Amino acid sequence: MTDDPKTPALAGTADEQVSQSLYAKAEKIYPREVHGLFARLRTLGVLGLLGIYYGLPWLQWDGHQALLFDLPARKFHIFFITLWPQDFIYLAALLIIAGLSLFFVTAIAGRIWCGYACPQTVWTEAFLWIERKVEGDRLKQQKLDAQPMNARKFRIKASKHFLWIAFAGWTGFTFVGYFSPITELAQRLLAFNLGPWETFWVVFYGFATYGNAGWMREQVCKYMCPYARFQSAMFDSDTLIISYLPDRGEPRGSRKRSADPTALGIGDCIDCKMCVQVCPTGIDIRDGLQYDCIACSACIDACDDVMDKMGYEKGLIKYTTENAMQGKVVHLVRPRIIIYALILAGIMGLFAYSFVTRVALGLDVIRDRNQLYRETNEGLIENVYTLKILNMDTAAHSYQLEASGIDGLELYKDLGVIKVPAGGVLELPVRLRAEEGALEARSSEVKFYLVASDKPELAAVEDARFLGPSYD
Amino acid sequence: MEEQQVPKTQKCIAVLWPSFLVAIVATGLFFSAFDPDDLYPFGNTTEVSRLGIYSIGFLCFWLISTLAGVGTLYFAITNCMRRNVGKQD
Numbered sequence: 283m284t285d286d287p288k289t290p291a292l293a294g295t296a297d298e299q300v301s302q303s304l305y306a307k308a309e310k311i312y313p314r315e316v317h318g319l320f321a322r323l324r325t326l327g328v329l330g331l332l333g334i335y336y337g338l339p340w341l342q343w344d345g346h347q348a349l350l351f352d353l354p355a356r357k358f359h360i361f362f363i364t365l366w367p368q369d370f371i372y373l374a375a376l377l378i379i380a381g382l383s384l385f386f387v388t389a390i391a392g393r394i395w396c397g398y399a400c401p402q403t404v405w406t407e408a409f410l411w412i413e414r415k416v417e418g419d420r421l422k423q424q425k426l427d428a429q430p431m432n433a434r435k436f437r438i439k440a441s442k443h444f445l446w447i448a449f450a451g452w453t454g455f456t457f458v459g460y461f462s463p464i465t466e467l468a469q470r471l472l473a474f475n476l477g478p479w480e481t482f483w484v485v486f487y488g489f490a491t492y493g494n495a496g497w498m499r500e501q502v503c504k505y506m507c508p509y510a511r512f513q514s515a516m517f518d519s520d521t522l523i524i525s526y527l528p529d530r531g532e533p534r535g536s537r538k539r540s541a542d543p544t545a546l547g548i549g550d551c552i553d554c555k556m557c558v559q560v561c562p563t564g565i566d567i568r569d570g571l572q573y574d575c576i577a578c579s580a581c582i583d584a585c586d587d588v589m590d591k592m593g594y595e596k597g598l599i600k601y602t603t604e605n606a607m608q609g610k611v612v613h614l615v616r617p618r619i620i621i622y623a624l625i626l627a628g629i630m631g632l633f634a635y636s637f638v639t640r641v642a643l644g645l646d647v648i649r650d651r652n653q654l655y656r657e658t659n660e661g662l663i664e665n666v667y668t669l670k671i672l673n674m675d676t677a678a679h680s681y682q683l684e685a686s687g688i689d690g691l692e693l694y695k696d697l698g699v700i701k702v703p704a705g706g707v708l709e710l711p712v713r714l715r716a717e718e719g720a721l722e723a724r725s726s727e728v729k730f731y732l733v734a735s736d737k738p739e740l741a742a743v744e745d746a747r748f749l750g751p752s753y754d
Numbered sequence: 755m756e757e758q759q760v761p762k763t764q765k766c767i768a769v770l771w772p773s774f775l776v777a778i779v780a781t782g783l784f785f786s787a788f789d790p791d792d793l794y795p796f797g798n799t800t801e802v803s804r805l806g807i808y809s810i811g812f813l814c815f816w817l818i819s820t821l822a823g824v825g826t827l828y829f830a831i832t833n834c835m836r837r838n839v840g841k842q843d
């Protein structure tokens with residue numbers, strides 16, 4: 283697809299995309315099943331990641347679901363951490379760290395994420411496995427699809443889609459289980475008593491899984507994935523890529539196993555097209571590295587198998603780098619890697635520091651909107667506020683409240699002791715009183731100080747306005 | 755870019771998919787700042803659950819960003835068509 287060796291995984295240009303018929307009209311790809319070292323690694327990855335996805339919501343931690351983005355309660359539980367809407371910045375930082383890690387890994391190891399860990403790959407593998415179990419291998423699938431509809435074909439297709447939909451439904455249910463406690467969700471599901479929005483999201487996510495992993499497959503990688511478009515920007519001549527070695531393979535040609543290729547004047551590639559048949563995106567790796575290649579290494583396994591059978595050395599298609607192929611020195615540590623690593627380490631350090639020093643106490647001051655101020659019988663000016671005290675700590679605390687900013691400012695509250703349970707919110711009405719003579723302007727700044735009695739580092743300060751009569 | 759060359763499915767996905775991603779970001783930002791319980795749409799209180807409000811919010815964001823995407827696509831295609839007409843003259 284690209285002639286420029288410097289950008290081996292160049293993203294497709296707009297012209298290319300238009301000239302191809304996309305999505306619906308694309309030819310169906312029947313990837314042949316492959317065995318070998320990398321296929322085993324990928325299976326291991328798929329099983330591990332699926333296990334984590336389906337299992338994690340059932341894991342309990344300290345009396346609550348270990349990983350629960352509890353949207354109804356507006357609290358995110360991530361094992362021993364509880365995040366509140368105020369902690370949104372930490373979640374954003376986590377996403378940035380995840381993104382930068384992907385850049386870092388891409389610069390070193392190429393599209394290893396695409397081939398082994400991307401959800402699109404993982405679920406497509408699972409759906410392909412179901413398809414193979416029901417319809418048989420590649421040839422049987424092609425034969426079945428070529429037939430006109432008949433009872434047998436209908437039965438096989440219906441079984442496949444039933445299994446796909448069931449698996450997708452379970453996926454959708456698990457997805458919702460990350461946002462709404464899953465044990466209660468399961469009980470409601472079994473009693474056919476799911477809420478309308480829970481049902482909507484189970485169906486929505488299930489449908490997306492069925493569509494993406496069952497029907498769209500490689501087209502998601504080719505046409506919809508933003509990462510596939512810009513990953514080439516992270517590549518350089520030392521990035522790990524999967525490549526066919528044309529110097530060794532060409533000129534390609536079929537031959538008997540006993541034939542001597544040197545005598546025939548041909549290379550090691552026997553042109554069996556196994557590498558093309560196993561490719562989940564339907565490309566020919568021998569045409570050079572293309573941005574459609576998701577680096578799944580299925581072609582390496584397939585080719586190694588053929589080389590073994592022919593009695594040739596393995597590695598006609600292999601993990602290598604552009605520099606290695608040109609006989610140059612390969613640098614693992616290079617400016618790009620150092621810069622990515624420094625940025626990543628910097629942001630991780632900042633995140634860790636700000637998280638460890640995070641104060642697990644929130645204080646909001648809301649002025650009474652009904653009246654600006656009131657004069658008491660004693661002739662003092664009074665303002666009314668509601669304090670929202672949010673205890674983000676894992677233990678209950680009692681707090682001391684003070685206010686300052688005006689000479690002789692007095693604080694009155696209805697509660698004797700301000701006690702807030704772990705993860706609780708307390709709305710506390712308070713009144714501030716000051717002598718009119720102490721006010722210098724119509725609006726003065728006051729500060730509320732809140733501190734935990736048993737843990738002085740849990741402290742919060744919040745500004746508010748104190749309004750009085752006009753002095754014009 | 756000639757309009758006939760772009761299949762309908764691609765046009766739909768080209769609009770719906772990026773606007774879906776944008777809607778996720780917008781929903782996250784909006785509801786981090788505002789608790790559905792504190793919102794009074796058009797001055798009314800609602801009976802809808804928080805999950806319901808989040809979902810409706812997400813769908814509204816998706817709809818709005820889809821409209822923007824449709825606009826972009828429409829202008830891109832019609833501008834190209836105008837250029838092509840000019841070339842034929």
